[in-house]
Amino acid sequence: MHKITCPYCGERSEEEFKYAGPSHLERPIPASEVTDSQWAEYLFMRDNIKGISLERWGHIHGCSQYFNLIRNTVTHEIYGCYQMGEQPPEGWQKLGDKK
Amino acid sequence: MQHYSVFSLARNAMKHHEDWHKAWRSPPLKEEYEVVIVGGGGHGLATAYYLAKEHNITDVAVIEAGWLGGGNTGRNTITVRSNYLYPESAEFYDFSLKQYEILSRELNFNVMLRQAGLLRLSHSHHDVEMSRRAINAMHMNGVDAEWLTREEIIELAPGVNVSEEARFPIFGGMNQPRGGVARHDGVAWGYARAADDRGVDIIQQCAVTGFEKAADGSHLVVTQKGTVKAKKVALCVAGHSSVLAEMAGFRLPVTSMALQACVSEPLKPFIDTVVLSPDAGVYVSQSDKGEVVMGGGLDLYPSYAQRGNVHTLENIVAGIVEIFPKLRRVKLMRQWAGIVDIVYDSSPIIGHTPVKNMYVNCGFGTGGFKAIPAGGYTLAHTIATDQPHKLTEAFGLNRFETGAFIDEMGAAGIAH
Numbered sequence: 001m002h003k004i005t006c007p008y009c010g011e012r013s014e015e016e017f018k019y020a021g022p023s024h025l026e027r028p029i030p031a032s033e034v035t036d037s038q039w040a041e042y043l044f045m046r047d048n049i050k051g052i053s054l055e056r057w058g059h060i061h062g063c064s065q066y067f068n069l070i071r072n073t074v075t076h077e078i079y080g081c082y083q084m085g086e087q088p089p090e091g092w093q094k095l096g097d098k099k
Numbered sequence: 100m101q102h103y104s105v106f107s108l109a110r111n112a113m114k115h116h117e118d119w120h121k122a123w124r125s126p127p128l129k130e131e132y133e134v135v136i137v138g139g140g141g142h143g144l145a146t147a148y149y150l151a152k153e154h155n156i157t158d159v160a161v162i163e164a165g166w167l168g169g170g171n172t173g174r175n176t177i178t179v180r181s182n183y184l185y186p187e188s189a190e191f192y193d194f195s196l197k198q199y200e201i202l203s204r205e206l207n208f209n210v211m212l213r214q215a216g217l218l219r220l221s222h223s224h225h226d227v228e229m230s231r232r233a234i235n236a237m238h239m240n241g242v243d244a245e246w247l248t249r250e251e252i253i254e255l256a257p258g259v260n261v262s263e264e265a266r267f268p269i270f271g272g273m274n275q276p277r278g279g280v281a282r283h284d285g286v287a288w289g290y291a292r293a294a295d296d297r298g299v300d301i302i303q304q305c306a307v308t309g310f311e312k313a314a315d316g317s318h319l320v321v322t323q324k325g326t327v328k329a330k331k332v333a334l335c336v337a338g339h340s341s342v343l344a345e346m347a348g349f350r351l352p353v354t355s356m357a358l359q360a361c362v363s364e365p366l367k368p369f370i371d372t373v374v375l376s377p378d379a380g381v382y383v384s385q386s387d388k389g390e391v392v393m394g395g396g397l398d399l400y401p402s403y404a405q406r407g408n409v410h411t412l413e414n415i416v417a418g419i420v421e422i423f424p425k426l427r428r429v430k431l432m433r434q435w436a437g438i439v440d441i442v443y444d445s446s447p448i449i450g451h452t453p454v455k456n457m458y459v460n461c462g463f464g465t466g467g468f469k470a471i472p473a474g475g476y477t478l479a480h481t482i483a484t485d486q487p488h489k490l491t492e493a494f495g496l497n498r499f500e501t502g503a504f505i506d507e508m509g510a511a512g513i514a515h
């Protein structure tokens with residue numbers, strides 16, 4: 001079983017958290033001018049990355065806060081987290097490389 | 100192809116079983132094919148078979164990264180059924196079940212179909228009403244379904260917890276008598292053997308690593324064993340659909356998740372039917388070897404690790420023990436997971452992609468084993484004619500733009 005570090009509560013069991021979709025999806029605007037295919041891209045099309053991925057997670061059975069997690073979808077390794085509204089730390093794509 | 104029959108069995112027994120032919124060839128990859136199918140799971144192999152059989156297209160390669168059926172096809176809990184809510188799904192999945200009913204004879208390969216019913220338990224008054232609605236929908240779609248009382252369930256599924264004090268009391272259940280199980284690798288091998296017999300090249304241990312364009316507009320499929328030219332390409336890679344789509348330059352509305360299952364030590368036969376409890380979040384059947392086959396819902400987050408989480412397994416086992424208390428002391432023998440391709444409306448995507456002459460079959464998520472004959476049949480039609488098949492018109496990628504979803508989550512209730 002995994003431990004995930006909530007930026008507010010610290011290390012907790014993974015069962016307390018909920019995956020809430022990929023990070024940094026930008027809603028297209030203005031709504032009146034958004035085409036069907038742009039909506040489809042935003043709402044449904046996914047990178048579904050095999051490897052290091054930037055994800056939103058919520059500590060729903062804890063403090064209820066949402067944050068971003070940098071996670072490897074193959075190894076389930078977690079490299080770190082950052083706040084909502086922030087950009088990922090530079091060089092995040094290389095976080096999995098062995099030092 | 101060496102015909103399998105009781106006589107060939109007897110003949111080979113006399114020769115100490117040393118004279119059986121290989122079920123399919125392992126030819127080298129040619130430089131060019133009319134159609135390259137990526138993925139040697141059930142859907143890829145069935146597509147190849149129906150291309151050859153129905154459309155006389157035999158210049159075909161199936162390219163598989165690992166071994167045949169080593170993806171979800173060989174990891175699934177083998178339930179077949181067609182108890183869907185919407186007409187589009189009912190037609191598609193019932194066509195599939197009908198193909199299963201003739202498959203062993205058609206392929207000359209025993210896929211061990213056992214139609215002993217698929218029973219979905221109702222644990223509350225609300226659930227009873229939903230099940231009755233589903234039964235009505237199925238009848239209107241021409242699919243078999245029946246309501247069973249508590250007493251009938253005791254008869255059909257001995258061992259279910261019918262105690263008044265049960266956490267999930269049993270109010271009755273919905274049964275699809277034609278539902279049941281079939282042997283997973285038998286389906287993959289049967290299609291592989293029959294496709295090979297018609298000239299299809301099956302290439303194993305050969306991952307596709309990229310796509311390029313040839314000067315004449317054909318696809319160049321880059322693989323571990325060299326680059327192949329193909330007029331048409333079909334992606335049948337389930338949980339890896341997004342990875343292959345990215346190589347080809349488009350995206351899909353798919354999220355890859357782990358789905359787990361486990362089996363117990365072998366027991367004497369005690370149940371024929373597949374029993375499903377949406378409330379406990381589990382389903383059970385007993386294999387021909389006697390193992391109790393158990394499955395539940397998806398793991399909690401996207402994953403490409405064919406492993407599965409411990410607490411999801413714990414939930415499955417806890418649910419099983421609620422429904423079948425007598426399995427309490429039985430030992431688990433194996434646990435595993437497959438990476439399934441989850442789509443927003445729990446319906447498959449079959450047909451065209453944004454790339455010309457490239458087609459896709461994906462999005463079956465937790466329930467595409469039962470759909471292998473129909474998925475292969477309809478995709479072969481689309482590859483051959485460049486038109487959607489009548490059965491899959493509603494299952495194209497374009498529904499994510501039009502919003503014409505076929506939301507089967509409510510109908511199925513649980514992954515299987």
Ligand SMILES: Cc1cc2nc3c(=O)[nH]c(=O)nc-3n(C[C@H](O)[C@H](O)[C@H](O)COP(=O)(O)OP(=O)(O)OC[C@H]3O[C@@H](n4cnc5c(N)ncnc54)[C@H](O)[C@@H]3O)c2cc1C
Pocket residue numbers: 137138139140141142143162163164165166167168169170171172173174175176177178179305306307308335336337338339343358359360394435436437438439460463464465466467468469470515
């Ligand atoms: C635990 C579990 C239980 C299930 N239970 C049921 C059930 O009871 N009933 C039911 O109907 N369905 C069930 N399913 C779902 C079902 O297994 C799948 O929907 C179905 O097998 C998908 O078949 P497929 O041929 O599309 O994919 P797969 O069988 O996964 O085949 C895809 C193949 O593509 C290959 N591949 C991937 N990448 C590449 C590449 N780059 N190059 C070449 N090849 C590649 C893979 O190695 C794999 O063999 C279950 C699934 C799981 C995991």
Ligand SMILES: [Zn+2]
Pocket residue numbers: 006007008009010059062063064065
């Ligand atoms: Zn927290």
